[in-house]
Amino acid sequence: MSSILTVEGVNKNFSGLKALDDVNLVVEEGSVHAIIGPNGAGKSTFLNCLVGRLIPDTGTVLYYGNKPEGETLFGLPPHEINQKGISRVFQTPEVFEDLTLFENAMIPVMAHLDGSYRFNSWGGVLSRGEIADAAEHILSDVGLLEKRNMHSGSLSRGDKRRLELAMCLAQDPKLLLLDEPTAGMARADTNNTIDLLKKIGEERKITKVIIEHDMHVVFSLATKVSVLARGHIIAEGAPQEMKGDPRVQEAYLGGAHL
Amino acid sequence: MNMKDNILVLIFGAVILTMPLWAGIVGAGYPDLLQKFAIFGLFAIGFNILFGFTGYLSFGHAAFLGIGSYTAMWSFKLLTMNAIPAILFATAVSGLFALAIGFVALRRSGIYFSILTLAFAQMCYNMAYSVLTPITNGETGLTLTAADPRILDAATTEGLPSTEVFGMGLSGYHGFYFCAVILIIGFYISVRLYRSSFGLMLLAVKSNQNRMKYTGLNTKPYLLSAFVISGMYAGLAGALMVVIDPLAGAERMQWTASGEVVLMTILGGVGTILGPFIGAIVIKYFENIFSAFNDAVLNQVFDFLPDFIQGIWVSFASLFVGKGWHLTLGVLFMLIVIFLPGGAMEGFRRIAAKFKKEKEAHSAGGAE
Numbered sequence: 336m337s338s339i340l341t342v343e344g345v346n347k348n349f350s351g352l353k354a355l356d357d358v359n360l361v362v363e364e365g366s367v368h369a370i371i372g373p374n375g376a377g378k379s380t381f382l383n384c385l386v387g388r389l390i391p392d393t394g395t396v397l398y399y400g401n402k403p404e405g406e407t408l409f410g411l412p413p414h415e416i417n418q419k420g421i422s423r424v425f426q427t428p429e430v431f432e433d434l435t436l437f438e439n440a441m442i443p444v445m446a447h448l449d450g451s452y453r454f455n456s457w458g459g460v461l462s463r464g465e466i467a468d469a470a471e472h473i474l475s476d477v478g479l480l481e482k483r484n485m486h487s488g489s490l491s492r493g494d495k496r497r498l499e500l501a502m503c504l505a506q507d508p509k510l511l512l513l514d515e516p517t518a519g520m521a522r523a524d525t526n527n528t529i530d531l532l533k534k535i536g537e538e539r540k541i542t543k544v545i546i547e548h549d550m551h552v553v554f555s556l557a558t559k560v561s562v563l564a565r566g567h568i569i570a571e572g573a574p575q576e577m578k579g580d581p582r583v584q585e586a587y588l589g590g591a592h593l
Numbered sequence: 594m595n596m597k598d599n600i601l602v603l604i605f606g607a608v609i610l611t612m613p614l615w616a617g618i619v620g621a622g623y624p625d626l627l628q629k630f631a632i633f634g635l636f637a638i639g640f641n642i643l644f645g646f647t648g649y650l651s652f653g654h655a656a657f658l659g660i661g662s663y664t665a666m667w668s669f670k671l672l673t674m675n676a677i678p679a680i681l682f683a684t685a686v687s688g689l690f691a692l693a694i695g696f697v698a699l700r701r702s703g704i705y706f707s708i709l710t711l712a713f714a715q716m717c718y719n720m721a722y723s724v725l726t727p728i729t730n731g732e733t734g735l736t737l738t739a740a741d742p743r744i745l746d747a748a749t750t751e752g753l754p755s756t757e758v759f760g761m762g763l764s765g766y767h768g769f770y771f772c773a774v775i776l777i778i779g780f781y782i783s784v785r786l787y788r789s790s791f792g793l794m795l796l797a798v799k800s801n802q803n804r805m806k807y808t809g810l811n812t813k814p815y816l817l818s819a820f821v822i823s824g825m826y827a828g829l830a831g832a833l834m835v836v837i838d839p840l841a842g843a844e845r846m847q848w849t850a851s852g853e854v855v856l857m858t859i860l861g862g863v864g865t866i867l868g869p870f871i872g873a874i875v876i877k878y879f880e881n882i883f884s885a886f887n888d889a890v891l892n893q894v895f896d897f898l899p900d901f902i903q904g905i906w907v908s909f910a911s912l913f914v915g916k917g918w919h920l921t922l923g924v925l926f927m928l929i930v931i932f933l934p935g936g937a938m939e940g941f942r943r944i945a946a947k948f949k950k951e952k953e954a955h956s957a958g959g960a961e
Contacts, residue, residue, distance in 0.1 A: 458789060
């Protein structure tokens with residue numbers, strides 16, 4: 336299996352605080368790679384370094400989605416990173432709350448077809464059949480088709496997450512980053528989201544990086560787990576190995592290096 | 594555009610073009626006032642493309658109004674009295690200015706964007722009064738003179754010329770119809786924009802810029818396009834002002850003029866297709882009525898009261914009329930913002946919803 340993302344020797348300081356300390360990581364193509372760790376372990380910083388939102392003090396991150404020799408994403412604006420095939424869902428679902436679900440679904444389809452800007456101001460958006468079809472298709476994939484004319488602001492958190500995932504999938508990404516996809520959700524919504532992610536995984540081969548601290552989610556989905564604590568990767572392996580690893584338990588029980 | 598939009602544009606066009614026939618009933622049957630309705634309606638419709646669709650509140654659109662006016666005047670002075678080249682040049686030149694101003698102002702959002710646009714507009718205003726006097730003729734304003742070169746049609750006119758379209762003069766109702774046709778075209782374009790892929794992107798900018806960026810869309814060119822388009826509408830409206838009355842002064846670039854179009858848009862309904870136009874009409878209509886009142890009229894109105902009470906009422910009411918009509922506008926604006934944040938359009942929706950409910954209740958009652 337080839338890698339889609341490699342991280343080498345990444346360090347990041349925030350005014351003296353070492354948020355990331357010599358982090359090395361390889362994300363294999365087609366894997367579901369979970370990055371877990373207690374609060375304050377540097378998970379969000381790490382995710383931001385992966386997508387070029389933060390620039391590490393030292394080290395490199397290379398993305399192999401488009402070029403076999405790899406490319407760096409540092410300093411690129413978010414829309415360019417996205418157009419390279421990296422989609423992202425946020426801790427709090429980010430959708431277009433003033434628009435209907437159908438409109439929400441059409442926007443990423445257009446971004447996929449038209450690129451980051453196109454002045455298409457004359458033809459009605461609905462007259463472009465391929466966009467409406469793709470939007471409907473993606474809404475039905477996540478089970479939201481019957482709510483297509485609702486405003487997405489009125490959805491439950493779980494449904495917003497579904498919609499956000501649908502919008503990411505509409506772009507046919509190579510790499511999907513999920514930042515605590517079930518944070519703040521009721522158990523039922525969490526299970527629904529897990530089922531949906533499993534279903535997506537079966538239907539499409541999209542590499543996923545999941546930042547999470549809900550172990551239930553991690554062990555249900557991940558094919559590989561890296562444990563981050565105090566800016567270090569302290570352990571790495573298959574989910575079942577990690578479950579019993581004393582270092583992981585120590586980190587989670589708060590005993591690490593205190 | 595679906596069938597419903599086509600019908601909307603057709604009804605809109607019919608209502609506007611028949612205005613001279615029925616506006617007299619509500620006391621608005623003067624060509625001057627109807628011209629104002631059309632011109633400010635167009636200004637507000639264009640302003641809504643920026644403010645209503647993207648949520649970016651520009652406080653400097655009067656600058657484009659002024660630029661349009663001056664450009665059209667120079668087209669009259671240098672080329673021809675025909676209004677068509679004048680409005681085309683005005684639209685293009687104000688578009689160029691909008692491109693430059695928008696490019697800088699859109700580096701910021703929210704209140705900072707508003708302040709930047711305000712600063713640019715005040716700069717234009719002050720420059721028109723000072724260093725640019727050779728172009729703008731400063732305080733006196735730019736007017737037509739018999740000595741203007743008018744290289745295309747100076748030979749065919751005598752004395753002080755007037756504006757025309759292929760031989761048809763543009764004063765009075767002719768001027769209104771000219772503005773009305775352009776207003777209807779402007780309205781049609783704005784409806785098409787609203788329903789297009791581009792329009793949806795503008796709504797997306799307003800709704801969630803972060804999601805937009807992470808969906809691979811570059812918000813900047815979308816915003817800049819919207820800014821330029823609405824600047825062109827403003828320039829066109831400014832040109833129509835001098836088509837009707839060939840005199841361009843810097844005062845129409847003042848910040849109060851920028852504020853007025855904001856009021857119109859909010860009063861009518863931000864982000865709705867028709868609202869800004871309705872807001873423009875409401876403001877211009879009430880301005881016409883209230884500013885015409887004076888103490889003599891008020892005395893007549895309150896004539897039925899005993900003398901000393903009449904005096905008190907007249908002096909109180911006179912605060913709200915004549916030059917004080919802005920006080921009335923302020924009260925109206927506050928009432929709208931507090932009770933109908935969606936403007937007049939929300940009011941219509943609520944009334945429609947109420948009627949629907951009553952009808953449903955009625956038919957349910959009948960079925961029992």
